[in-house]
Amino acid sequence: MKTSLNDEALAHCRATFAADPVARIARNAVAKTAIKAVALNRDAVARLTHTYSHHVKTGKSTAQNASGRCWMFAGLNLFRTQIAEKLGVEEFELSQNYLMFWDKLEKANYFLENILATLDEPVGSRLLDWLLASPLQDGGQWDMFAALVKKYGVVPKEAMPETESSSRSADMNALMTLKLRQAAAELRAAHATGASASALQAQKDALLPALYRMLATHLGEPPTEFLWQWRDKDKNFHRDGILTPEQFCKKYVTVELDELVCLIHCPQTTKSYNTPYTIAYLGNVIGGQPIQYLNVEMATLKAATQAMIQAGKPVWFGCDVGKQMDRDLGLMDLELFEYEPLYGTSLELGKAARLDYGQSLMTHAMVLTGVDIDEAGAPRKWRVENSWGDKGGDQGFMAMTDAWFDEYLYEVAVEKKYLPKELLALLEGPLVALDPWDPMGSLALASELL
Template sequence: MRTDDRALSMELIEQFSADFGSVPANRIAMNAVTKSGVNAVATDRAAGIDMQFAFSEEIATGPVTNQKQSGRCWLFAGLNTIRSDIAKRNNMEPFELSQSYQMFWDKFEKANYFLERIFDTIEEDTDSRIVQWLLQSPLQDGGQWDMFVNLVEKHGVVPQSVMPETFHSSKSYLMNRLLTKKLRKYASDSRRAFRSGTTIEDLREQKLTWMGEFYRLLCTFLGEPPSSFDFEYRDKDGEFHRHTDLSPLDFFQKFFGDDLRSYVSIINAPTADKPFGKTYTVKYLGNVEGGRNVFYLNVDIETVKQVALAQIKAGEPVWFGCDVGQMSDSEAGIMDTDLFDYEGALNTTFAMTKAERLDYGESLMTHAMVFTGANVVGERVNRWKVENSWGKDRGKDGFFVMSDAWFNDYMYQVVVHRKYLPAELDAALNQDPVLLNPWDPMGSLAMMR
């Protein structure tokens, strides 16, 4: 039946119903999905069996961490990346670095960064796209690798024992909601004062008072971060060590010491507007005013695999960003494009290219984790070992397994040391980056809970 009307007629709807009822398989699918859910119906048992937790290349790490009800995956992944190196270099037993310490300074710095962007755009109309984008989510938990580097370079790191978790570091929604309310009030006050003749210089003076209040609020939610502390531990040989009056920067330099700027973000964004071999940054994507801008080098997916595997083989974990909610079982810890046969279960098609998924909002980076292994067969990897930050009750003791096909479709970013890059890619890092709009899909932040 055809209709030329823009509205859907009742006669057409009746025909749809008749068509549905005429195919017995439709009712079988309806009964199964309504009773058990589409994942139970679409799960491919053989695919799950094939995704074994066995890997030819593995890196020893500490126990899996747990971000709980917060979107700090990028901070957990960053700290998990360096903690294993700290333990290895100093003959320590595995331990955790404080995620709430990084969270405190990230929110403090983001508040200042947000207010500076409000000042930058103060002559824009309030309903302009850029102002509304800034106001939409000024203080979310999410972040990016270069934002992690900014925090460590300015504020250092501390052991978790020095600044442990709090109620609101582990359950951040209400804290974020209240702090966001405060930032929007500051933004409103700023724009109103500017329209009344207050200069930007005077607003920056006012900002100092606001940031003092914001510091107090953060201390109330997360505790006050230490300026110095003592660090005592026994190493694996039983020898006792005591380090007194360490600043967080002292601790980082003494126990890690590498320049985090030697690690670079390699992305795979195969869209027409982002040629491979070029570098990119994103307007207004940052946390520390005056800090490092987000910086990407876009390459083909095989090159992403090549550099990630090189670092894993050298015994170094790899921070990465992906779209974790796609074709994955978060309880079993399996990420595989064959895991769910939605097309078979629903008798339809969903096929899109990776570029189309980015262009049309179907996929983008949502979560950061760490590669700690790979299963190499011949010259290729068929499975990747993933250290997540969702606690030990997910996957296998908190570790996930990723198929290489899933890597192709939903992997967007890896962070590797420059020494693992081919010479031509290392040279490409010297280009001036193309500036992307704030709402570009590669401007997404890792913040999956």
């Protein structure tokens, strides 16, 4: 039987609050000051420094600005240091706008193909609603990044620099989403009147030039070739001639994408460890690298990550960045904010329960570029290369405690050689398909800078 908030219950709440002086002090403080500033644990701030026993060489911080391209920035940041060394320059950055263009066009095509695959789904079904919710989001997963690089290569930032819309993508996304929903409605209407599969495919293909034009208007056209020349840190001039993006990638990118696999740590009761997963209806490049995860125990994921950093290699990862994190300080620590004493109640929820009940999911991708290892060989904290510019933390780099890693890090891309052969063999078998709305696919829905 349901109970209402009656006078007796409300009187008890008022009396309880009035009898607690800490509650009143907290109310007074939060009335004039942001809750995070009141709850900030100064002991945690003093304890978590930006020094590490193992440190991977990096460039300066990058800035995704008001866009959700964190996964793309993180992926390209894996390449740029070794390219800079190859070129003999201090700093180097690849064009995020170039990959953004192709990602958007590929996602538009992927969305329309999904519409053709679900023509008999009724309006209002959960699957159709999901597909229509964010047909051209900025976000993505590691395998989507790898698929783009394999198909289109990469170019230096100067070959396709940022535009207003690449840095602030909301208007472009909204207008292209309108076009794609219009296309979905037209395709489904044609299907309802009996159009053949070949006619519907032709109708879809006829939309691609309009989508290309919209993207070119906002982002510019991606180069098919460019003149590559530069001066090194000693002011010596170099010219490599006319290169295609694919040629540039093959010549200057040394990271072997086929040697990297995605591990996740997802302790939900609906999932099993040592099991390969994919996400239904999630991707960008039709026929490209599929979404593929191997769910493992945290100890396995962490050991591979630590081994890579100790070998001088950065690690791409996905996490729930907004939890127990201070952007200005650049700190990620489970003890960073003391909310429970302010409210006088527990706010504890385990990792599995946070995923099961919607309290946590992947929201951001970054790069691990350092680890601080204690005398026993265990990690204490991790250095994080972000893409929010250089204003917060250590000139844009963040410090993450190992405890935060355990609770809010969900995914890493690591080299196969750092994994046991019996685990790698699992990826050769069939993948278990997760629902499109599974929290392990949520990174692909990131839409803006936090």
